[in-house]
Amino acid sequence: MIQIKALEKSFGKLKVLRGVDLNIRRGSLSAILGPNASGKTTIIKSILGLVIPDAGEIIVDGKPVSGNWDYRNAIGYMPQIAKFPDNLSPRELISMLTDIRGATNHLEESLVERFALRPALNQSLRNLSGGTRQKVNAVLSLMFDSPLLIMDEPTSGLDPVSLIKLKELIVAEREKGKTILLTTHIMGLVEELADEIVFLLEGKIYFQGSVEQLRNTYKEERVERAIAKMMETANNQ
Numbered sequence: 001m002i003q004i005k006a007l008e009k010s011f012g013k014l015k016v017l018r019g020v021d022l023n024i025r026r027g028s029l030s031a032i033l034g035p036n037a038s039g040k041t042t043i044i045k046s047i048l049g050l051v052i053p054d055a056g057e058i059i060v061d062g063k064p065v066s067g068n069w070d071y072r073n074a075i076g077y078m079p080q081i082a083k084f085p086d087n088l089s090p091r092e093l094i095s096m097l098t099d100i101r102g103a104t105n106h107l108e109e110s111l112v113e114r115f116a117l118r119p120a121l122n123q124s125l126r127n128l129s130g131g132t133r134q135k136v137n138a139v140l141s142l143m144f145d146s147p148l149l150i151m152d153e154p155t156s157g158l159d160p161v162s163l164i165k166l167k168e169l170i171v172a173e174r175e176k177g178k179t180i181l182l183t184t185h186i187m188g189l190v191e192e193l194a195d196e197i198v199f200l201l202e203g204k205i206y207f208q209g210s211v212e213q214l215r216n217t218y219k220e221e222r223v224e225r226a227i228a229k230m231m232e233t234a235n236n237q
Helices: 040-048 070-074 090-101 108-114 130-142 160-175 187-193 211-218 223-236
Strands: 002-011 014-024 029-033 055-060 075-078 148-152 179-183 196-201 204-209
Touching (some): 002 040, 014 040, 014 055, 029 040, 040 055, 040 179, 070 075, 075 130, 090 130, 108 130, 108 160, 130 148, 130 160, 160 179, 160 187, 179 187, 187 223, 204 223
Parallel strands (some): 029 179, 029 196, 075 148, 148 179
Antiparallel strands (some): 002 055
């Protein structure tokens, strides 16, 4: 589904990605993990075309993305912090994005019901809490039934009930055969959902494999403990 070859990116003197090679299988859920400033968000934004790499190639569904932006119509994106126009209501925002995408098949009504957003639909976004705005963010990322979902810290700001509902939706989307990229600091979510873990460190892939492979490599039952041991090992090298 996604092939990344020798990807490099610097911001000024800061080298963020250092020759990253990565294959994301169709229908898999891949968790991209790593400490702050390891390159996770830069990889995601490069796939989305929001960051132009200095070198390397990104191929989505068999086609290079460079100079070809149509592929983004098949992506549902949930950023960690969505910057919505504060003067709009969620209803207006949903309508605007539906017009932009030109979509005829959209699922916002069922998602609005799932997240109990109907009372907030006509309020200005500036008046909504951070958690409610994040639920709007979830609706927008999932409403077009996209075959590729990219979710950057999607649980940020969600209350426990909404977190469970989002997790159920992610499971349902994966069962439909969708390809999902996820970044998160909640290791329980990774342990429960991920088919593959990609761990970035200083702009390079330090580990790539299944949850079971991670546990076996570092001889730990819990993912968070295995990752802690991995980072300790890396720091001592």
